Amino acid sequence: MKIGVLALQGAVREHVRMLEQAGAEAVTVKRKQDLEDLDGLVIPGGESTTISKLMHKYDLMEPIRELGKSGFPIFGTCAGLILLAERIEESDVSHLGLMDITVRRNAFGRQRESFEARLNVKGVAEDFEAVFIRAPYISEAGEGVDVLSAIGDRMVIVQQGHLLGAAFHPELTEDPRLHAHFVEMAKQARQAQTV
Numbered sequence: 001m002k003i004g005v006l007a008l009q010g011a012v013r014e015h016v017r018m019l020e021q022a023g024a025e026a027v028t029v030k031r032k033q034d035l036e037d038l039d040g041l042v043i044p045g046g047e048s049t050t051i052s053k054l055m056h057k058y059d060l061m062e063p064i065r066e067l068g069k070s071g072f073p074i075f076g077t078c079a080g081l082i083l084l085a086e087r088i089e090e091s092d093v094s095h096l097g098l099m100d101i102t103v104r105r106n107a108f109g110r111q112r113e114s115f116e117a118r119l120n121v122k123g124v125a126e127d128f129e130a131v132f133i134r135a136p137y138i139s140e141a142g143e144g145v146d147v148l149s150a151i152g153d154r155m156v157i158v159q160q161g162h163l164l165g166a167a168f169h170p171e172l173t174e175d176p177r178l179h180a181h182f183v184e185m186a187k188q189a190r191q192a193q194t195v
């Protein structure tokens with residue numbers, strides 16, 4: 001599987017390393033042409049407003065949205081999750097709007113700027129170490145959305161078919177299992193295409 005990592009801002013190299021550990025080939029995406037021949041795309045964390053501006057500047061917003069609508073696998077982490085959501089609370093940042101979820105930005109409160117938690121991730125891991133940095137959470141999810149992990153009533157990993165979103169930074173720890181789950185999603189999407 002050849003997976004792209006959107007390389008406009010954020011921990012790009014760490015995602016590349018994780019994808020390689022998960023058995024995929026990973027390439028960076030900076031221009032529209034880089035999206036050709038990919039089996040999936042990771043949108044890293046950072047600042048969603050900045051990434052959104054850069055996506056427009058480099059003419060990537062529309063092509064990625066069209067890919068997402070056509071069943072192409074996308075994994076958004078932290079700011080990347082915000083960009084995938086259909087609804088962002090109290091924000092008008094331009095975004096992809098592909099997943100039937102509502103997200104709340106910087107949602108864990110000031111005193112918890114960053115923290116770590118061990119998550120039970122449905123079908124993936126029972127003890128997944130997760131680093132949250134000014135993280136959002138998912139406050140609402142539509143019927144077609146599978147909640148893979150939550151902290152209390154705050155959803156932190158969701159999947160909607162070929163789209164995966166995590167509120168934290170899975171690239172900053174040493175556990176490639178969530179990336180491996182995404183690579184598996186990409187394999188299934190590829191198989192579905194060739195049948």
Ligand SMILES: NC(=O)CC[C@H](N)C(=O)O
Nearest residue numbers: 045046047048078079134
């Ligand atoms: N670590 C992150 O990606 C933080 C996301 C950031 N708070 C935002 O709203 O874009």
